[in-house]
Amino acid sequence: MxxxxxxxxxxxxxxxxxxxxxxxxxxxxxxxxxxxxxxxxxxxxxxxxxxxxxxxxxxxxxxxxxxxxxxxxxxxxxxxxxxxxxxxxxxxxxxxxxxxxxxxxxxxxxxxxxxxxxxxxxxxxxxxxxxxxxxxxxxxxxxxxxxxxxxxxxxxxxxxxxxxxxYLYSMGMMGPDNDDMGRSVCNFISRNLDGFSPTAILDMGCTVGHSTLPYKECFSHAQVTGIDVSAPCVRYAHARTAAKGLEVGFLQRDATKTNFADGSFDLIVSHILLHETSGKAMPDVFKECYRLLKPGGYMIHADLPPFHKMGPFMQFILDNETHYNNEPFWGAMRELDQEQMAVDAGFTKANVRFDNAPMAIVEQFAPDSPPEPDEQEFAAGEFAPGGGWEVLIARKDPA
Ligand SMILES: C[S@@+](CC[C@H](N)C(=O)[O-])C[C@H]1O[C@@H](n2cnc3c(N)ncnc32)[C@H](O)[C@@H]1O
Known part of the structure; x- marks a missing residue:
């Protein structure tokens, strides 16, 4: 146990x-x-x-x-x-x-x-x-x-x-394995992308693989790979995965230039990667996702909700992270037009949208009363959202 x-x-x-x-x-x-x-x-x-x-x-x-x-x-x-x-x-x-x-x-x-x-x-x-x-x-x-x-x-x-x-930072809200974002996006895929069963999955900005491992559990037949620019993090991720009895590969690669071949993956995900990149890198990440996806494949980025989804007082509260928590891209990222950025990367506009992935931990522990997406409260910190994770989802046109 x-x-x-x-x-x-x-x-x-x-x-x-x-x-x-x-x-x-x-x-x-x-x-x-x-x-x-x-x-x-x-x-x-x-x-x-x-x-x-x-x-x-x-x-x-x-x-x-x-x-x-x-x-x-x-x-x-x-x-x-x-x-x-x-x-x-x-x-x-x-x-x-x-x-x-x-x-x-x-x-x-x-x-x-x-x-x-x-x-x-x-x-x-x-x-x-x-x-x-x-x-x-x-x-x-x-x-x-x-x-x-x-x-x-x-x-x-x-x-x-x-x-x-x-774990301390998130006050336990990400679950015992710090993996709520990965679990929540896996649940979102199973519920919303009818019949989609990816065989090659890439998790960009995986850090120590917290969100990566749920994909191996959920899509056990798939080859799952995590990439990150941090060497100590990918090494730790690889060892932690073994400690949990799983086999998942972790590579030190940059999400803007991964060196994988075109069309290598049918699902590319990230979890709170984007707001820790930069205004120059973020469009390049989207372009790289488009290049790496097979026709019909999905890119899903779980990150912070854009500022236009909340009033100015909540924006002020959240932007304290920029000012007091060494998060230089935190506020600026929320002002970017991410949907247009995905279109500029090659995705068709009709195939790009924001959605809400309900928090797996909330559904697990309060299954009868999960908060409605409209009711979600954004609290002050990347690990403290309310009812769900904001996901930007884009599908590459099928061949
Ligand atoms: C907040 S952490 C992501 C957490 C992780 N996805 C999870 O769910 O536990 C952001 C990570 O993005 C990585 N990162 C930043 N820029 C990157 C890039 N261009 N390519 C790959 N990883 C990057 C950082 O090294 C860091 O590990």
Whole structure:
């Protein structure tokens, strides 16, 4: 039977640490939850009751967009307390994993290498790989060292940090295996793409394979491959997959230029990859998907909802990630016309649309009352949506 640690499913290379480490991890997760559940709801009344009248008095008009709302709120002590507490929780959660990771790194790397040897699907990583600077230059979402932290050529540190850290970051909302996005998109495909049974599946920006593995479970006959620009993450993904008794290949490749042959896949997916790329890379990812798809194949990107789907106050809340969580492309990505971008990449307009994939975990634990897509609440963080994941779906014309 699978054992769990604060709700996360244990496996042979999960970094948990000792009792004190776990206490720090629980505290960081609780502080994050407190910020979301208790402080966040206070922002709207503070805006309406205090910041808005003050702004109006100073400027003669009400704030109309998220930039002006931000201007009105940024000097308010309640907002500052919220933003500061959220940031502290974020830094704490990573450091609570980093400490046991650093103490145990040699044995974690050794175990990963041993496990990886039992996963017969390919693993590819190289110290010569050209990592895009929007990944290498930043400690994304305050993760120390980012996805490509420098360490030994064969190490898995960034992957190990991400696996445990993201469980705390998402406050367990991604499920015991951190795989809710993959599961939700698999369910979406089974329900909505009648008779579609992919045989070659590519997961772009797979990190440690959290969302990749559900595709192997759901489409067991298919060849499933995860790619990512981070060497420690693909190595960790390969080992973690073996720890879970599965065989899936993980390759260090760039989603904008993958080196696979034209028409290699009938399903290409990504989960929260796009908002961590750049304005230049994102169209190239779409073009690469179009090139790699077989006729009739699907591209599905699960990511953040565009700003036009919500009001300016919610935009302001969400855009705090850009300002305080080292997410430089977070807000800008939500303003892009992704449907047009898919058309520009080659997809026919009628075959491109946004949809909503209900969260698998919500359906599993509250099967009788899943939230309607219209009711979904967007909370402040990429791992804290409401009723479902936003999916951009495009089909390549059949031959
Ligand atoms: C938020 S993580 C994705 C999480 C993962 N898909 C999951 O569901 O658990 C974003 C990942 O995208 C990767 N990435 C960013 N740009 C990339 C690119 N051009 N090609 C491949 N991977 C990329 C990063 O290295 C990082 O691992």
């Amino acid at each position: 699978t054992q769990h640690v604060s709700g996360q499913a244990k496996h042979d290379i999960l970094v948990v640490g000792d009792h004190d480490d776990r206490a720090r991890q629980e505290f960081a997760m609780s502080l994050k939850r407190f910020t979301q559940d208790k402080l966040l709801p206070g922002l709207q009344p503070v805006f309406g009751g205090r910041a808005l009248p003050k702004f109006k008095k100073e400027h003669g008009v009400e704030p109309v967009d998220r930039h002006q709302i931000r201007k009105a709120m940024v000097g308010d002590t309640y907002f500052q307390t919220y933003a500061m507490t959220n940031r502290v929780a974020q830094e704490l959660l990573w450091s609570s994993v980093q400490q046991p990771l650093e103490r145990n790194l040699d044995s974690i790397n050794e175990t990963a290498a041993t496990l990886s040897a039992t996963n017969k699907a390919p693993l590819e990583s190289s110290s010569e790989f050209d990592v895009p600077c929007y990944v290498s230059a930043i400690d994304i979402h305050c993760m120390p060292g980012g996805y490509c932290s420098a360490e030994s050529d064969a190490g898995v540190a960034a992957g190990a940090l991400y696996d445990r850290g993201v």
